[in-house]
Structures are given as C-alpha cells and as structure tokens.
Amino acid sequence: MKNHQKSVSAPYYSIGQLRLDRWNELKNESEALSHDETDSKNKSNHKQKIKQLLNELETVEHYFAIPGKLVVEKLKKCFDNGDHSVFAHQINNTTRQLINDVYSGNPYFPKDENGEQLETEFISSATQNNRKNYFEVLFLENLNSVDEATLQERLKELHDPNDKFTYNVVVQHSFQDALIALFFNPNIQSVVIRYAPPYRSENISPLITPYIQNVLNIDVNELSDAQLGPKLGQLIKQFRPEIDTYYVTDTALGDLKDSTLETFRRIYYRKEDLQELHLAIIRGINERYHTPFFSALKEYSQKPTGIFHAMPISRGNSVFKSKWIKDFGDFYGRNMFLAESSSTTGGLDSLLQPTGPLKKAQEMAAVAYGSQRTFFVTNGTSTANKIVLQALVEPGDLVLIDRDCHKSHHYGLVLSGAYPVYLDSYPIEKYSIYGAVPLEQILHKLQVLKNAGRLDKVKMLLLTNCTFDGMVYNVQRVMEAVLAIKPDMIFLWDEAWFAFAGFTYTYKQRTGMFSAKKLQSKYQSEEYRIEYQKHIKSLKKGETASLPDPDKVRIRVYATQSTHKTLSSFRQGSMVHIWDQDFRKKAENTFLEAYMTHTSTSPNYQMLASLDVGRRQTQFEGYEMVERSIELAMVLRAKVVANPLLSKYFDVLTVKDFIPDQYRDSGLKEYYDLTVGWNRMEEAWEKDEFMLDPTKITLFIGRTGIDGDTFKNKYLMDKYNIQINKTSRNTVLFMTNIGTTRGSVAYLTKVLLEIAGDLDKHFESLNKREREIADAHIQSLTKDVPPLPDFSRFHSSFLAVPGVPGGNLRAAYFLAYSEDNCEYISMIDCKKAIEDGKELVASSFVIPYPPGFPVLVPGQVVSEEIIRFMLALDVSEIHGYRADLGLRVFKDSVLNRQKTATAMGAMGLSKKKTLTEI
Numbered sequence: 001m002k003n004h005q006k007s008v009s010a011p012y013y014s015i016g017q018l019r020l021d022r023w024n025e026l027k028n029e030s031e032a033l034s035h036d037e038t039d040s041k042n043k044s045n046h047k048q049k050i051k052q053l054l055n056e057l058e059t060v061e062h063y064f065a066i067p068g069k070l071v072v073e074k075l076k077k078c079f080d081n082g083d084h085s086v087f088a089h090q091i092n093n094t095t096r097q098l099i100n101d102v103y104s105g106n107p108y109f110p111k112d113e114n115g116e117q118l119e120t121e122f123i124s125s126a127t128q129n130n131r132k133n134y135f136e137v138l139f140l141e142n143l144n145s146v147d148e149a150t151l152q153e154r155l156k157e158l159h160d161p162n163d164k165f166t167y168n169v170v171v172q173h174s175f176q177d178a179l180i181a182l183f184f185n186p187n188i189q190s191v192v193i194r195y196a197p198p199y200r201s202e203n204i205s206p207l208i209t210p211y212i213q214n215v216l217n218i219d220v221n222e223l224s225d226a227q228l229g230p231k232l233g234q235l236i237k238q239f240r241p242e243i244d245t246y247y248v249t250d251t252a253l254g255d256l257k258d259s260t261l262e263t264f265r266r267i268y269y270r271k272e273d274l275q276e277l278h279l280a281i282i283r284g285i286n287e288r289y290h291t292p293f294f295s296a297l298k299e300y301s302q303k304p305t306g307i308f309h310a311m312p313i314s315r316g317n318s319v320f321k322s323k324w325i326k327d328f329g330d331f332y333g334r335n336m337f338l339a340e341s342s343s344t345t346g347g348l349d350s351l352l353q354p355t356g357p358l359k360k361a362q363e364m365a366a367v368a369y370g371s372q373r374t375f376f377v378t379n380g381t382s383t384a385n386k387i388v389l390q391a392l393v394e395p396g397d398l399v400l401i402d403r404d405c406h407k408s409h410h411y412g413l414v415l416s417g418a419y420p421v422y423l424d425s426y427p428i429e430k431y432s433i434y435g436a437v438p439l440e441q442i443l444h445k446l447q448v449l450k451n452a453g454r455l456d457k458v459k460m461l462l463l464t465n466c467t468f469d470g471m472v473y474n475v476q477r478v479m480e481a482v483l484a485i486k487p488d489m490i491f492l493w494d495e496a497w498f499a500f501a502g503f504t505y506t507y508k509q510r511t512g513m514f515s516a517k518k519l520q521s522k523y524q525s526e527e528y529r530i531e532y533q534k535h536i537k538s539l540k541k542g543e544t545a546s547l548p549d550p551d552k553v554r555i556r557v558y559a560t561q562s563t564h565k566t567l568s569s570f571r572q573g574s575m576v577h578i579w580d581q582d583f584r585k586k587a588e589n590t591f592l593e594a595y596m597t598h599t600s601t602s603p604n605y606q607m608l609a610s611l612d613v614g615r616r617q618t619q620f621e622g623y624e625m626v627e628r629s630i631e632l633a634m635v636l637r638a639k640v641v642a643n644p645l646l647s648k649y650f651d652v653l654t655v656k657d658f659i660p661d662q663y664r665d666s667g668l669k670e671y672y673d674l675t676v677g678w679n680r681m682e683e684a685w686e687k688d689e690f691m692l693d694p695t696k697i698t699l700f701i702g703r704t705g706i707d708g709d710t711f712k713n714k715y716l717m718d719k720y721n722i723q724i725n726k727t728s729r730n731t732v733l734f735m736t737n738i739g740t741t742r743g744s745v746a747y748l749t750k751v752l753l754e755i756a757g758d759l760d761k762h763f764e765s766l767n768k769r770e771r772e773i774a775d776a777h778i779q780s781l782t783k784d785v786p787p788l789p790d791f792s793r794f795h796s797s798f799l800a801v802p803g804v805p806g807g808n809l810r811a812a813y814f815l816a817y818s819e820d821n822c823e824y825i826s827m828i829d830c831k832k833a834i835e836d837g838k839e840l841v842a843s844s845f846v847i848p849y850p851p852g853f854p855v856l857v858p859g860q861v862v863s864e865e866i867i868r869f870m871l872a873l874d875v876s877e878i879h880g881y882r883a884d885l886g887l888r889v890f891k892d893s894v895l896n897r898q899k900t901a902t903a904m905g906a907m908g909l910s911k912k913k914t915l916t917e918i
Helices: 015-035 040-061 068-081 084-100 145-158 175-184 225-239 258-263 274-289 292-301 314-320 326-332 334-338 357-369 380-392 407-416 439-451 475-485 499-503 512-523 526-538 583-598 605-642 644-649 682-687 708-720 742-765 768-782 809-815 827-835 864-872 892-906 911-917
Strands: 133-140 165-172 188-194 244-249 266-269 373-377 398-402 419-423 458-464 471-473 490-494 556-561 574-580 677-679 690-692 696-700 731-735 799-801 804-807 822-825 847-849 877-879 887-890
Touching (some): 015 040, 015 084, 015 605, 133 274, 145 165, 244 258, 244 274, 266 274, 292 605, 314 334, 357 373, 357 574, 357 605, 373 380, 380 458, 380 490, 380 556, 380 583, 398 407, 398 439, 407 419, 419 439, 439 458, 439 804, 475 512, 490 512, 512 556, 574 583, 605 696, 708 731, 708 742, 809 892, 822 827, 827 887, 887 892
Parallel strands (some): 133 188, 188 244, 244 266, 398 458, 458 490, 490 556
Antiparallel strands (some): 419 804, 556 574, 799 804, 822 887
C-alpha cells in the first residue's frame, strides 16, 4: 500500500477547474469536427484529441453521479458511430447543463442514439423551484456492473414522492477511490461502506495525481482489508465530518470494536432490508436540514397575533399603515416585519437563557463547527472577544497577546483588569504590514516570566488566526509547545476572518477547535503516555521537558468567529466556540455572567435566524463553497501574474513575500508559477510555522505611484464600485469568499486592466518635470517606506512588577479620563523631547488606519521609532490622534505620583490606599 508521495505541481489548481476545462475543450473539438468534413488531416487531429479528452473525462467522471462515467461511455459509443453532428449536439447540451447545474427533469437533456436520456434521473440544486434538493450517496463496494445497476434500481424504487430530497448513487470499488470521490465530489452527503473493500484504485492516472495528495499520503500499511471500512469511516470524520456514514457488515455484533460503533451513524447487516438504509439516509439529511430557530421564527410570523407589548414595528403595523415610511416596508418586504418580535415565548426563545429552538440551534452549530459548546453573539466579534476575556481572566492575571491584534482585545483587557504582555509580530516593512508572532518569542516571554516567578499569574495566550492579511498559525504546534511549559494555559484564537476554515481539511487543521479536539484525544491516549515517559527518561540533567505532562495538561481553547465576515449571516452575526475540559468546573458561571453583561436582552431575531440557516449551509455546501472561493482566489492570482500589462504595475504578494524562509520548512515559495503551474500547498499547511491564506489577495501597487487609500476610494470604489476592506501605504487587499462569483473575478480583472492601461497613457503623456514628480511618488511607495515599530515598553509607572513583562493597561486607561492628567505635544516637539532624553508616555490608543494596529496604547513609552513612523505616514485617519492638538501624553507629575503608587502597591499596601494617594 503506497503512501507519502511528494507534492507535485499541476497546470490547474483544482479538479473542478480541470473538469470544466476538459468538457469545454471537448465541446469545442466536437463542434470543429462536425463543421470540418473536408480536410482529412484536421479531422484526424480533432478525432485524436476527442478520444484523449473522453478518456480523461472518463477518469474524472468516475467519481461523480452526474454526468458520470455512464454518460461518458455512451458519448464514446455515439462518437464511434460516426455521426459527428449528433455527437457535437450531445456534448454541447451536456457541457451547458454541467456549467449551469441544470439536469434531469429537463426534456431537452441529450438522448443517446436510441432516444434514451443519457443521464440517470436527478434533480439539481439549481432547479429547486418546485423541485427537490438533490444530493449523492457514495457506496463503497466492489460490485460488478450488473449488481451496481440493480442497486441503483432498487434504491430508485424506494424514493417517496413526498420526500423533500432525492439522491443518486455513485459506486466506488476501492478504499482509495472512495476517498478520492469525497475530495472531488461536493454533492456527496452520505456514505455507505460495505464490509472489507479492496484498498487500491485502478483509476489513478497522472491526470488526477496532483489533486489527491491527501489520499496518497494516508498510511494504512498495517491494516487488513477487513479494517479498511472502519478506517475509512474515521477518515471521513476527519476530512468531511458533516457527512453521514453507514456501515454494512457481516461481523458478529460481539466482535465489533467500540471505535467502529462510535464512528458510524448506523451499522447494518448485509441481509437487512435496503429500505431501512434508505430511510436512515433521508432521515440524516432531514436532521441536518432542520433549522430550529429559523423554523420557529417562520412559524411564529404566520400566527395571527395581537401585540400589546413593545415594538410598534412588529407585524409591520407602524410601517405599512404609515403615509410616510411605507417605502421602508416595501423595500424590505412583509416577512421581515412579521418576524419582528420582543417575545421569547410562543415558540420562540431567550438568547440569554435558551431552553428551546435557540438552544437546539446552538447545539447544532457546535456539531457543525466541531466545538463542545457554541454561543451565538449578535453584536459582532468585538463583543465576543470582550465576553471571553471578561469571563476567563481576572484583575492581575497576565495575558500574552499580539500587540497588533484587534482593538476589542485591548479594551477587553481594560475591562477585565488583566495585565497584557505584548508580543511583537515580525514586520514586513516593505509593505507596511505585520506578519505573525514567532513561536520562539512566545516561549521566550514565558521563560522570562517563569524565571521571575510570575508563571502562575499567566492565564491566557491570545493570538489572531488568521490575521487581516491572511497569516495563519500552526495552531497545534503553538499549543503543544506552550502546554509543555504551562499545562493549564487558556488559548483564545481570534478567528474573526477564519470562520470558513472549518469546512475544508487543508484549512481546518489550523483552527482552534480542530486542534483542541485532536490534542485532547492525543494526551489522553496510552500511546502518548508511553511517548512522554520515554521523553522524560531521555532528558539530561538540567533539561526541561518539551512535551506536555499528560497528568497535568488541560485543553482549554476558545475561538471567536465573525460568521458574517466569511459565511452566510447578517452583519454582526458572530459565534464563540469552546473546547474547554474545565468549562463546567471553572468557567461556566463566569462565562454566562460575561455573556449576559455584553448581550442585549432584545437581540435581533433575523440575525439569530441567519446564524441558524448559515449553519445548515455550511453542513451541506460548506466544503464545495469554500473550495470554490479558494479556487477563485487562485485564478485571480494567476491572472495578475500571467498578464504582462497587469504585472507591469501590480504584484500579487505570495508566500515568500509574507513569510521568511526560517518559518517555511516545506520550502513553498508561491502558489502559482508561470513555468510549473500550481504548487500543491497541502504539505506546507501541515508543517510550516506560518501559512498564507490564499483567499486574502494582497496586491502591491507601489509602481502605480498611487497610495493604498487613494487607490481604494478614488479608483476602485468611486469609479468602478468595487468594495475592499483594507489597504496599507502601498497595498490593497482583495478577499474571495463563498459569495464571490466567477463574474466578479472577471470584472475585477477587467478593471485592473483598465487601470493599468490608463496608467500607461498617463505616464506616456508626462513632461520631464511631471515625470520626476511621479517617480518621486513611486520611490516613496516602493523604497522609502517607514520602518514598522515594535511595541516599546510600558512605563515603569504602569508595570505590574518592576522589570518584568506585564503592564497595567487598565490603570493607564482610566488615569487618562481626567484631562488634568494629560497634555498635548506636537509630533515635532515629541521628536525633539525624545532626542533630549525625556520620556513621553501615551495616555490613549493611537491607531493609524491603515494599517489599523495600535502603535501606542495607554501607559506605553513613546519611542523615537514610533514618532518616525507616524511622521512618515501619509494617511488622513489616525484614531486617538488629532494633528491640530498633537499627541496626548501623561504629565510628568502624574507619572511620578503613579510610580509611587505602583511601588507602594508592590510593597503590599492596599489598593484603596494606593488610589487615594494618587
């Protein structure tokens, strides 16, 4: 059983691209052949190409029910019959309907030479009006063609016309083929595994090898054929856990392993009625399709209700009867207002203490996102972050946190009274962007705190994963290394921009919830205990363990996600996901208190319903839609790289631009190369310390001579109505998501081409002096970039313990509430004062936008590097700074009083006395 093949390059990023391209090529070749009846050489070339394409498509369609291998076989027969016009017509219809996702039930679907429909009957997702939702069921069994046809017919007979769903069966004959089908075919929603499948596929060819690296790298050398079925069930739970799995076996019940019983939704015996299996498949789909809160809200909205409660807008009565705001009602429609209510009864539920449909909706979300507990948040991830911080850390606790994280974390620390220990991400100065925090820095800070006797006060590690610019941590590696030093560390992963990551395996392995589940299972296993004991015995005198102690380690992981940013949800719809072994024992009460503190008693029901429905979508379409968003991002990258005009003015920044060599063990430098095509990224996502999310497409625009803010507003938005979110001095960030269309990517490409063409004309028209000015702008954006400053330090007045990392952000924040404690100094005067040796201490957050990270926080010493950076900035928006007043800093007299108070506090005096003396 061959495994661990090295990643290879490919001319396409995904099998979906290759598949559509081959069908389109076949359509073009068949049309050319049908119109060219004279030139024998051309006809021969077309025929040869058509045979090659049919063979390739047969390999790919082997894993799909629609159009599927049977259609390709029938097309081959039609081609061999020599009627090229009929063949071209059939190919054209097949390709058109494949692209449009419209198939059976359509009387115009292509027929074979006997007038029979070329397709097995099914209903497509794109024809859902008055039709059923369609999915496919994978059967793994080594059937011959006759038995396979019999299975198809028997299952078709069991379909109930009243079912909301219908399905087709795609049969695979080997372990490898079943896995390949799961990676290739997003329509598969259920898998039936028959006993003892063979391992090896006979369908693998060089055509599909680049796209099945995850399959080829699976090690099953020690398993017998009888063990492959249960192993496949376990792998499905790893790669596509949303799928229902069923096992058909002859193994005696007493001989079935507990792990097998836990893996499958149901286990059947070969002689049992096929109808029971069919009903279980339909029921499984029904359960996932159910949206408890959305369904309850729809039902409630249709009840005739008398309102003697709050909200005049409820039922639309204050809107549709109005002479002046009826247009508001017409714009949104009646259902929006029928679903507005302040009621928590009558079939609805309370978000603060759910017992009904909201409770069930959150439980279903936990299953979908792989958490132990999930909470809906209706006012954004900013609030979700504050909830988690306030729930888990107390005044005086230490929190290791990346300094350039979202501002909500800094404010959460102010609310909680915890002391931040700021971690600096490595800078990418050329593009005015920060990367991520290296693991070595995290471990160094922990060691410093340990040496100072402060490790017991460290409560949490807080990191942004992924960052705004797409930097993704190796979550499992970070947690394992940290837990070896502090086995009870709590982790908060801010995954505001990463909610989609849980629905495709490449991304999922770098999420907080997936890693938490994996590590808990690992540390509780006997295999790990043996590994740890061997490790301890191998240590030399004075060495410390680099593996977590299984008797001490606790997995306590929280992830906050902006569902609305990357999945289907109304704005501000967010979630908190929890995998905490000690949640009930240590965190539940405080979490619920913090949740009630920050959550409205009047949450928006439409937002909650959208979170519920979004969960349904991720379980049925998440894999397909996320893979497509990645594919579209890759296509856009390739377009810019391959087009000479675009590459003249724009660079798509890639892995090597964002991640230094020492953090890339795999050696991957870029996703796409003009000479070799697409580099497979699976190995890098598994091994490297950092990875770049390809759906975050950073375009370097320095050579245009236009800064990022101007490019965003005056070009993209004002002229072409293209929305983007983030810029730096010389970059703009585009993001693809599950709502991005091919048309959107085509339009953006067209716009960039127009801008590049206009720049060509503009530069050609400049006179000598104008060209010198333009070159100076380009020089400023490409070469004269300001160095990104690190976090300087907290002033001694605001240190938790003198000489030890950890600043009293809360004290500095509230000390600045009194204007008498602060003064304003211009930037030029700041620079001169620092050069003269004076210490200036910021009294507020200072956040230039872009890039959007705080260069100063309350209590931080203003360094010369920070002043130089701010003086070099050419952005108009700097939060916390007014150019007319200058930088707001603490007065020297206030710092002296605070320093005395801090020293007295360190000597053990009461907090009350310390504050009084201030």
